[in-house]
Amino acid sequence: MRKSISFPLKVGECSKQAHADFPEKAIYEREAGRSGFFGPASHFHHQHAPTGWSEWEGPLRPRAFNFNLVEKAAQLSPWLVPHLLHNADCKIRVWKIDQSMEFLVRNSDGDDLLFIHQGKADLYCDYGHLEVGEGDYVLIPRSTNWRLEPHEKMFILMIENTNASYNLPEKGIVGSHAVFDPAVLEVPQINDQFKAQYSEDDTQVHMKRGEKISVITYPYNPLDAIGWHGDLSVVKLNWRDIRPLMSHRYHLPPSAHTTFVGDGFVVCTFVPRPIESDPGALKVPFYHNNDDYDEVLFYHAGDFFSRDNIEAGMVTFHPAGFTHGPHPKAFKAGREYKKKFADEVAVMIDTRNALSFADEAAQVENDQYVYSWRESVKR
Structure with a gap:
């Protein structure tokens, strides 16, 4: 299948390409994309972190669950x-x-x-x-x-x-x-x-x-x-038999790590890999609003470098339509290139249709997770 050449529009100050060499005035890049990283997309350069909300009301919010504690498991x-x-x-x-x-x-x-x-x-x-x-x-x-x-x-x-x-x-x-x-x-x-x-x-x-x-x-x-x-x-x-696609100059989207394809969802696997080494390359997951898919991450092992206060057996849920990305400490560490290797194993499930929650999941939810992107986390 051939793809014709197309050129994206450019307005204001922006990087030459996605996920690299951001303008000094706006170090926060946000990708708004369709069809789970395969469709049309635009990349915004913001002066503030796109996850810098001070308050959140309503049920459609990022969630974290500790599945280690599910009683009926x-x-x-x-x-x-x-x-x-x-x-x-x-x-x-x-x-x-x-x-x-x-x-x-x-x-x-x-x-x-x-x-x-x-x-x-x-x-x-x-x-x-x-x-x-x-x-x-x-x-x-x-x-x-x-x-x-x-x-x-x-x-x-x-x-x-x-x-x-x-x-x-x-x-x-x-x-x-x-x-x-x-x-x-x-x-x-x-x-x-x-x-x-x-x-x-x-x-x-x-x-x-x-x-x-x-x-x-x-x-x-x-x-x-x-x-x-x-x-x-x-x-x-x-x-351990998965050998991930990597680039030292470009942070690949999660879809590059797809392991199985279901009907209406995909299962991806994040495994240990070197972190991008090019000075201008983004070194943590980019801020994005995946506008067509709900995202679930099950954390299996290692140091979950883009998340604070997450341990093995926990699950995060990011619904379609809102911006998410690395927590502040991880973003800062990525800018400073403090880590050279991502030592984590996680299973991601991206679903095309909205997910519902059982009472058993609500019982093991950390209701403060929505505030975990704050520089000072609300307790």
Whole structure:
């Protein structure tokens, strides 16, 4: 697909190009863009930080949640934990489990993407046996029978692609082997561990459809396949196998870090990388109002350099239509180039349609997060 040459309009004092060499009079750049960094965009140069509000009233505001504290997250079945953030396309929840499941589960509503935040386990499913652990994405196709046998306490972020399937992103001119080579994806095996769980004992399958649960009992274990072939499977990807796109002279937009594409949303992964070294390049995420997407960030590990008072297991939410970006300390540190390496791992979920919140999410919200862009944070 070819793109014709177009030239943006220029009014007043502005930089030669986005995210670099700002005018001295206005060091704060703000991007207003459409279609999640792929559509038309303009870049403003402001004399004050675009996030410098003194007060905020109304429900549409930036939020932070501590998902470590969700009370109903510890359940034997993932279908018993609440949806914390959700819309018709995407349902986000966290699940904590520390003992083996004595039954199978099956989601007939859509594909599930599990991100293993903590712990490790053996996963048994229609396709075989797979070891999963910290930092793994595990993609489970719709209507797959599966269960976990944890070896230690597990904390799992679950992202349902309702009524649709996950795909890999188009990687354009960098080619299909960039970011991660599909060859690193792992699939379950019909190995000795899988064969050892064959049985003639009664086995239940807890099937979810339309958020209602049916229990199907078999007089044997349905995970009895001796082999399979095809191009549909459970697959595993660890964040350590992601090799991010980078530029020492240009701060790339979040879309460059897309890992999976759902129907109405994308899942991106931020992993450790060198910080831009060019003297004129922006070295922290740029201020922007992503006017078509809600943005959710789950913090997994490391030093979250663009955020204050954020720890692993927490989630931030930035709704479409308002400006957000680095906190003041991070912006100042970026200007001074104090850090040379971004040592963080986070999962981002950008949704095209507005997300709603469950009561369980509201119960673990930090209601002062909206003021965290102040130079002096309100307590």
